[in-house]
Amino acid sequence: MSWHYVENGQQKGPVQDVDIERLIAAGAIGPETLVWREGMADWQAYREVSAPSVRGIPTDTSGARAASAGAFCGQCGRLFAPEDMLRFEGAYVCAACKPAFFQRLKEGSHFATARNYAGFKIRLGAKLIDYVILWVAQMAFALLIAVFFRQASSSTIAAQIPLMLMQLLFAAAYTCWFLVKFGATPGKMACGLKVITAEGGPITFGRALGRHFAEFLSGMILAIGYIMAAFDKEKRSLHDRICNTRVVRA
Ligand SMILES: [Zn+2]
Structure with a gap:
């Protein structure tokens, strides 16, 4: 074929x-x-x-x-030829992840927890970095719009709603594009984190978008959706549970 x-x-x-x-x-x-x-x-x-x-x-x-x-490494989520990987209890481990994987096994952690899940604090740090990046980008964008609209029309309120929509769209595009392309937003990359599926594969655009909006839910309930990650065995937040994703140390 x-x-x-x-x-x-x-x-x-x-x-x-x-x-x-x-x-x-x-x-x-x-x-x-x-x-x-x-x-x-x-x-x-x-x-x-x-x-x-x-x-x-x-x-x-x-x-x-x-x-x-090809098969995905259950630890880092990258694609390799199966013969280049180690098979362990039904999951693949790539050559690069092998030493750390065995180290954790030796330390007695079960396979389910052998994956290096990222905890609440480091994820909060990554989130803050993304917030700052998005805030700066959106302020710059808002400034451009303000300058443009002041010349084009006297009504600034008319510019507010499309501007807010643009910012929502921009945040969604930022998150999804980076998650699909690199498996991590710049904030997560800076903290050495990666978002993968429960099976260890990369996340699709649809899942990334769903996760982005599920995050609103996590934030809405007094951020309890985020805090859940601190008390979960696999360190899942509410949006990780909804979208069946995990955040690991890359
Ligand atoms: Zn790997």
Whole structure:
């Protein structure tokens, strides 16, 4: 079965199943790379095709071989070829995560807690950094709008509502773009944190957006949704529970 994929905005291929593994190892195909093969209605991110639960994709033997071409490290969430990883109790661990993983195992932590979940305090720190970045960006944006609207019209109130909507949209775009692209917002990156799914994979745009709005809920109830992370075994906040995500130390 031959595949096509998109690299730097250009369609590449056809390549065979065996080539896919080589391309993953070379870094040309990652979890977010769009791939297509005959029989698929549309291009899909590689991670969706490699998931067994994808609807509409025949699970013939060649499909099964492609599905085994890559797996996500349960610790850092990056995609690797399975033969480059260690399999432990049904989960994969990549070479880079192996030493820390075994160190934690030796210290007696159970596999469920062997993942290095990020605690409430470091996450609060990351949140504050993101707030400052967003605040500065939004102030600069508001200033630009104010200057523009003063010249265009005398009504500043008319500019307030679209401005607020723009700021909401900007915050959502900031969070989602960074989470999908890097698995972390700049604040989380600065604190060495990463958001992953419960299975250890990267989070999709839909999940990132859902998580962003679920966070409003966490904040609304006197920030109890955030504080929940301090008392959870897997350090989940309310929005982590809603979206089935985890925050780990990258
Ligand atoms: Zn890893």
